[in-house]
Amino acid sequence: MATACPEEWQEIIEVLRAFRLLKSQVLTAGGGLSPISQGINGAFNARGWREKGFATKILVDDTEYVTPTHLVDCFKGRVALELEWNNKDPFFDRDLNNFRLLFDLRAIDVGVIVTRASELQPVFDSIGKGKSYGPSTTHHRKLWPRVEGGGGGGCPVLTFAITPKLFVDDGPEALAAALAAKAARDARKKSSRAKISTDNDEG
Numbered sequence: 760m761a762t763a764c765p766e767e768w769q770e771i772i773e774v775l776r777a778f779r780l781l782k783s784q785v786l787t788a789g790g791g792l793s794p795i796s797q798g799i800n801g802a803f804n805a806r807g808w809r810e811k812g813f814a815t816k817i818l819v820d821d822t823e824y825v826t827p828t829h830l831v832d833c834f835k836g837r838v839a840l841e842l843e844w845n846n847k848d849p850f851f852d853r854d855l856n857n858f859r860l861l862f863d864l865r866a867i868d869v870g871v872i873v874t875r876a877s878e879l880q881p882v883f884d885s886i887g888k889g890k891s892y893g894p895s896t897t898h899h900r901k902l903w904p905r906v907e908g909g910g911g912g913g914c915p916v917l918t919f920a921i922t923p924k925l926f927v928d929d930g931p932e933a934l935a936a937a938l939a940a941k942a943a944r945d946a947r948k949k950s951s952r953a954k955i956s957t958d959n960d961e962g
Contacts, residue, residue: 760838760869760917767838771871774802775919780879782928783937785888788845794937796844799873800832803840808833815864826864829857837868843897844875851902852910859912869915874899876920 761768784794792800811834815826833840839861841854851872858870875892877900883889892898899920906916 770806780926783933787937787941803833808835839867840871846897848901855910858914862914871917873919876922
């Protein structure tokens with residue numbers, strides 16, 4: 760990948776080298792896209808990566824078959840990147856199948872999956888968040904057998920796992936700020952849902 764897609768490779772390395780897993784973000788995750796995922800996606804977005812869907816179809820003789828694909832979290836050049844921080848592990852199957860199809864259709868050259876290392880579980884247990892990160896969620900020990908089993912077909916697949924070395928206890932002030940930010944987000948979501956409900960009632 761460093762040779763075929765040097766710009767995208769360099770940006771992936773930059774984002775992941777700069778990443779730190781903050782205790783405050785782990786403790787305030789939940790209820791939608793976590794601040795951890797938001798931070799990683801935001802770093803890629805700042806470098807021009809975008810969420811992307813593909814309108815794909817196959818023509819056999821005179822018959823056209825639509826072949827739907829899933830949105831890719833981050834896409835740039837010919838590189839598709841998925842972030843699976845804490846989803847159910849079948850999401851890995853979806854991602855790999857998506858890479859396989861897009862590679863076969865010559866839409867991408869490589870697929871990348873960023874997930875968490877299984878060794879983070881004791882860290883989560885130690886701060887009271889272990890139950891939020893169960894064994895059937897996305898972590899590298901669930902991913903690698905799928906990759907080695909050919910889940911991506913002919914598509915080259917590169918994987919990264921975030922390890923305990925990146926965990927940082929950023930202190931009580933950061934936690935208080937993260938909790939306040941989460942409360943504000945939750946309040947905005949609640950207000951938005953209430954507005955939609957009111958609009959529907961009026962309609």
